[in-house]
Amino acid sequence: MSIPSAVLFDVDGVLVDSYPAYRRIWRRWATLRHLDPDLVWSQTHGRRPVDTIAVVAPHLDVDAEYRLVREIMAAEGDAFPVYPEAAAVLSLLDGQPWGVVTSGRTPTVRQRLRAGGLPDPPVLVDSGQVRRGKPSPEGYLRAARLLDTPAANCLVIEDAPAGIEAARRAGMTVVAVRTTHPADELTGAHHRVDTLGETIPLLTDWLNGTRPARRERRLRAGGIVPPRC
Template sequence: MTSLARFSGDADSGAAVLFDVDGVLVDSYAAYRRIWDRWALHHSLDPAIVWAHTHGRRPIDTIAVVAPHLDAEAQYRLVRDFMADEGDAFPVYPDARSVLKVIRNQRWGVVTSGRAPTVRQRLRAGGLPDPPVLVDSTQVALGKPDPEGYLRAAALLRTSPQHCLVIEDAPAGIEAARAARMTVIALTTTHPAAQLTAAHHITRTLGEATPLIENWLDATVP
């Protein structure tokens, strides 16, 4: 894992937009619910309890919490096997392409609890570009709600955390971004607004968030 220390002196005032992936750029809710329900039932666990611990978290962290008696690495491989059975059931949201066009001249990246090869595959399948910066679950010691992933993305983009706007859909991701001292727009794609009140702004969709993103960029970019 690369230390962030070597980037600490390079940050400038340039703005950056950081996206979560699942629930923000990729509509994975239904597929992941099937996957985690299947895994829970495979181990005679309560699917509702398991599902409640998945949002915004790395799968291996979810497994460690809901089934500490199991080998988390081995169970993550099983989850990935179940994921493969879902095939192409991970479409990008209709508004994702237009939003990325809006910010194409700005710094941007993604911070995900998934893995980079899978994320790139799904984005490319939906006609989206590869993110200039992609921080995945393998690049951090602690997943969301820890701010490490978002802080790493800011460092890799050579900008300061306070000049980053985060688009999230889950409480754990909002908590991570707020802990990193970033501005957060929450989408109600996977959670009701009442669970997302820690965000600075709440909208229903990525498309509805576009004016907020543009206004934030206008106010932040020198």
């Protein structure tokens, strides 16, 4: 009997093209607080907003500043489109266990996915469900438990170094999409592609493979080769 395999996605930079809007949001907040916008931006990738604020402005009240960030975000309106390939990618997962692990909040994530015509994830682990955000593996491990799937049988699609580290620490295989970071910052991933659409052959290989509970993973050009029972 084969053991179920699951696919887990980050949201921002993977399913939702949110980075242009987020860059404006964080630049605006940094300017209001007399901080270096580039330094602030460098600390946002793959992190919960509260963690970013705590790192770049430890002298400020995190909760109050997070409320301000969300007010600035609300002014962005509909500036958070899904990637064009997202619907085709998720259509591969009909009947398969999948979910998202995000540094955002559930209502916001669902609103953006629905606005882009995407389905609600069967499992959604957001920033409020973990004590520590990425690069801690806590979110990915929680998603695996909720899907009743061993961590070793989870394939993760990520775009940021912190998310890649989180998934690797959870014992999962990681595919990085080069949507927000250059290739040399994504070397922790098992495989790298340019766009979300290019993950389709990898997802197909993963979902068609038979995977024992403990095994080694090998990568080949163009696909993931799962050992057979």
